[in-house]
Amino acid sequence: MGLIPDVPPPGPARAGFWRSPVRSAWLTTIIGSLLLLCIVIVSVTGFLSHAAYQPDLGRNDLIPRDLDLQLFVISWPTSPSWLYALTQGSHVTFGFVMVPLLLFKLWSVIPKLFWPLPTSPAKALEKLANLLLVGSAFFQVLTGLTNAQLYYPWHFNFVVAHYYGAWIFVASVVLHVAVKFPTMREARRTRNEVLGMAGDELRSPNPGPTTISRRGVLGLLGATTGAVFLTTVGQSAGGPFRQIALFAPRGRGEVGPGRFPVNKTAKVARITPEMVGDGWRLKLTGPGGRAVELTRADLLAMEQRTYDLPIACVEGWSSTQTWTGVRLADLAALVGATSPRTMRVVSLQPRGAFKQTTIGRAQVAADESLLALKVGGEDLPLDHGYPARVIVPALPGVHCTKWVETMVFA
Amino acid sequence: MTRFRTLYGKHPLHLVGHIAVIAVTAYLLSIMFQARFAPQPLNLALWLLGGAVLHDAVFLPIYGVVNTLLSRGVGAGDGTPLKDLAMGPAESAVDTETVAAGADDDVAANLVSASRPSRDAERAVPVINHIRTPLVISGVLFVVFLPRILERQPQNFVNALGHEPPDFLARWFFVTGLLVAASALLYAVRRLRA
Numbered sequence: 001m002g003l004i005p006d007v008p009p010p011g012p013a014r015a016g017f018w019r020s021p022v023r024s025a026w027l028t029t030i031i032g033s034l035l036l037l038c039i040v041i042v043s044v045t046g047f048l049s050h051a052a053y054q055p056d057l058g059r060n061d062l063i064p065r066d067l068d069l070q071l072f073v074i075s076w077p078t079s080p081s082w083l084y085a086l087t088q089g090s091h092v093t094f095g096f097v098m099v100p101l102l103l104f105k106l107w108s109v110i111p112k113l114f115w116p117l118p119t120s121p122a123k124a125l126e127k128l129a130n131l132l133l134v135g136s137a138f139f140q141v142l143t144g145l146t147n148a149q150l151y152y153p154w155h156f157n158f159v160v161a162h163y164y165g166a167w168i169f170v171a172s173v174v175l176h177v178a179v180k181f182p183t184m185r186e187a188r189r190t191r192n193e194v195l196g197m198a199g200d201e202l203r204s205p206n207p208g209p210t211t212i213s214r215r216g217v218l219g220l221l222g223a224t225t226g227a228v229f230l231t232t233v234g235q236s237a238g239g240p241f242r243q244i245a246l247f248a249p250r251g252r253g254e255v256g257p258g259r260f261p262v263n264k265t266a267k268v269a270r271i272t273p274e275m276v277g278d279g280w281r282l283k284l285t286g287p288g289g290r291a292v293e294l295t296r297a298d299l300l301a302m303e304q305r306t307y308d309l310p311i312a313c314v315e316g317w318s319s320t321q322t323w324t325g326v327r328l329a330d331l332a333a334l335v336g337a338t339s340p341r342t343m344r345v346v347s348l349q350p351r352g353a354f355k356q357t358t359i360g361r362a363q364v365a366a367d368e369s370l371l372a373l374k375v376g377g378e379d380l381p382l383d384h385g386y387p388a389r390v391i392v393p394a395l396p397g398v399h400c401t402k403w404v405e406t407m408v409f410a
Numbered sequence: 411m412t413r414f415r416t417l418y419g420k421h422p423l424h425l426v427g428h429i430a431v432i433a434v435t436a437y438l439l440s441i442m443f444q445a446r447f448a449p450q451p452l453n454l455a456l457w458l459l460g461g462a463v464l465h466d467a468v469f470l471p472i473y474g475v476v477n478t479l480l481s482r483g484v485g486a487g488d489g490t491p492l493k494d495l496a497m498g499p500a501e502s503a504v505d506t507e508t509v510a511a512g513a514d515d516d517v518a519a520n521l522v523s524a525s526r527p528s529r530d531a532e533r534a535v536p537v538i539n540h541i542r543t544p545l546v547i548s549g550v551l552f553v554v555f556l557p558r559i560l561e562r563q564p565q566n567f568v569n570a571l572g573h574e575p576p577d578f579l580a581r582w583f584f585v586t587g588l589l590v591a592a593s594a595l596l597y598a599v600r601r602l603r604a
Contacts, residue, residue: 067441099554106465113466120419125428131462132435138461150566151557156454157447164438165458175431179424211481211538220543224550231551231585246581247555249567257572265572383572 012114021207022214025187025200028108030218032184035101036177038094043170045091047072049314050163052084052396058344058358060399062159069167078366081393082320085312088396089236092316095144096232100224102137104217109202126179133172139165148315149249235317250317257381260311260319263397266382269349271403276348276387282371283406286335294334296387299373302326307368313397323391325372328364328407337409340364345390346406354398359390364409368393371404473549477542484538535604540597544589552582 008014051072055061063070077083118124143162146153154161177184183197190197212220234245234252245251250261281293304324312318332340343364346356363369369392373380380386385402392400414422439458441447448454552559558567558578567575 069438096554100550103465103550103553107470110466110470121417122419122424125425125432129428129431132431134462134465135459138465139458142461143457145554146557146562149555149557149562150570151562152566153562154453154457155448155450156442156457160447161442161454161457164442168435168438171431171434175427178427211536212542216539220546223543224547227547227551227585228554231555246585247551247558247578249558249575250571252576262572263570265569267572268569 008116012111013116015111015115015201015204016206017114018111018204019206019208021204021210022212022217023108023111023202023204024214025183025197025202026190027214027217028105028202029184029187031101031105031108031221032180034221035098035105036173038098038101039169039173041090041094042098043166045087045094046162046166048087049084049091049396052076052087052394053399054358054360057342057360059356060358062353063163067160069164075360075362076394078362078369078393078395081309081368082312082318083394084396085236085310085318085320088312088314089233089316089318092144092148093229093233093236095141095148097225097228098141099145100221100228102141104221104224106134111204112201115201129172129175129179132168133176136165136169136172140169150315232316236312238319248317249315250313255319257383258321258375258378260321260384261313261317262383263313263315264352264402266403269347269352269403271348271382273382276382276403280387282388282404284331284335285406285408286332286337287340287410288336290335292334296373299326299371299388302330304373305368305370307370307393309368309370309391309393311391311397311400318397321375322377323370323372324374324377325370325388325391327367328369328371328390328392329367331371331407332364332409335409340409342410344406344408344410345401345404346408347401348403348405354401357399357401359392359395359399363392363395366393371407480541481538484541535597535600537597540593544586544593547589548582548586551585555582 011017050063050070051074053060053062054073054076055063055065055070056073118127140162143154143158143165147158147162152158187197187200230241230244231247231251232245233248234241234243235248235250243252255261281295282299284292284294303326305327306322306324308320308322310318310320328343332338332343339361341361342358344356344358347354349355370390371388372385372391373388375381375384380389385404388404389402390400390404411422418425443451443454445451555578556562558575559582560579561575564575
């Protein structure tokens with residue numbers, strides 16, 4: 001390796017340039033472990049969200065079905081009803097919380113970024129793998145947190161990029177943990193913080209004056225993640241937390257008609273009053289081609305059920321409301337569909353990715369699955385899907401189709 | 411095996427793992443870069459690398475310099491020059507091995523002097539963390555919620571929620587003010603009790 005000088009040029013490439021006396025393998029292990037926990041939560045809930053969209057049904061596949069690595073497509077349950085509110089609320093909240101964890105983690109290892117050129121093929125590969133790791137970490141966090149804040153500054157398919165970017169990230173994290181595991185184990189075993197771990201590359205050989213202790217750094221990290229958590233979580237958790245969710249798009253007071261959030265207004269969906277007036281009919285089609293048309297009065301004359309169910313958005317917010325309407329299973333029975341395999345729902349909205357959707361057997365059969373006509377004891381507001389919308393326990397909000405026009409049971 | 415280690419630098423499994431992850435990544439990128447998903451491949455490439463590059467080349471140097479200037483500017487508070495500020499007992503981080511392993515004399519001397527706490531400094535309440543703490547928390551909040559605080563694409567908010575967005579910037583100033591005030595109050599209390 002004669003090409004590489006023994007002594008790096010003055011500046012950040014020299015270990016002594018970095019003088020923070022708190023950097024050490026021990027500190028990085030603690031921060032890294034916390035970050036890893038956060039990554040596990042965000043990854044698992046992310047892949048679960050992919051399953052919750054039931055991409056195996058109808059035209060639900062936002063990522064074309066023939067593409068690889070769509071591994072966790074399970075039949076999505078309807079119980080507990082708050083399942084998607086929990087998983088997706090966690091995905092978004094912990095995705096936000098990951099930002100300070102990632103920044104602190106990178107701060108703790110930053111001298112290594114500048115350290116001399118790799119001295120062996122193994123070190124060169126590690127540098128490349130670290131680029132994939134850090135690149136995909138920022139890619140996932142930045143695309144996720146902008147998307148959850150209704151900001152779309154890119155020119156690519158978000159769902160495809162965020163899904164496959166997640167696989168790059170997960171693969172890089174697994175490799176990184178495998179490579180660093182011995183160091184982590186040894187650093188954690190190091191009881192004696194003063195002497196530290198032998199050969200600790202993160203410890204400055206030229207430490208500056210101590211201005212903060214390691215506990216201080218961890219305390220600051222805790223306070224920062226806590227601040228992000230507390231100003232976000234209320235849009236999912238509700239209750240008193242909603243009042244302090246100052247920065248979440250659907251936090252404090254950012255509610256719509258019916259006093260709970262809307263994700264797409266009737267105006268934007270191009271729903272006009274004429275479309276939902278007296279001329280509106282619900283068109284049902286059964287497996288044998290049997291068809292029935294119902295007015296809103298017909299629907300109100302049927303047996304009404306009332307349930308408290310959360311509506312939960314992929315953007316992380318959720319809200320539990322009291323819904324009243326007709327059971328989907330009762331509507332299926334009207335057209336001779338007993339235990340239908342799927343139900344395709346088409347909205348009045350002229351276009352949009354979620355103009356139509358398909359739900360599965362469990363969703364149609366569940367007792368709490370409704371074609372809702374009322375919410376909170378009053379007629380659905382137009383923005384919430386008047387004259388009728390689907391509400392199914394544990395189903396992502398965008399699949400709870402609003403302004404329903406047609407339901408096809410198969 | 412020994413020969414492999416000498417040439418490569420690590421265990422063969424290290425090589426297998428890295429080749430596997432790099433190959434999987436190449437395959438996944440080939441999906442993400444398909445023209446139907448990424449009509450502007452350069453844009454996707456910028457996003458894939460941009461975060462890491464901006465962080466390492468812009469964000470980190472800026473906060474590093476701010477921190478250094480801040481440390482020099484305020485010292486330990488109380489007029490104690492920072493270089494005299496002692497390391498606490500848990501922090502007198504003299505790595506004997508590093509010293510023994512041939513760090514030059516200056517560094518060794520530095521380490522030894524830094525590890526000798528002075529009583530005055532122990533009693534001092536360092537002001538620097540009372541400045542850094544609110545700065546870090548409020549800075550991270552700003553970065554995380556930047557799209558709404560700086561009102562990027564505000565029409566998206568109106569389209570989705572059906573009303574004008576609240577003033578997130580004002581909220582951020584409010585939270586920042588709160589943090590600064592709390593930190594200052596705590597500092598005053600600590601000074602009085604010191």
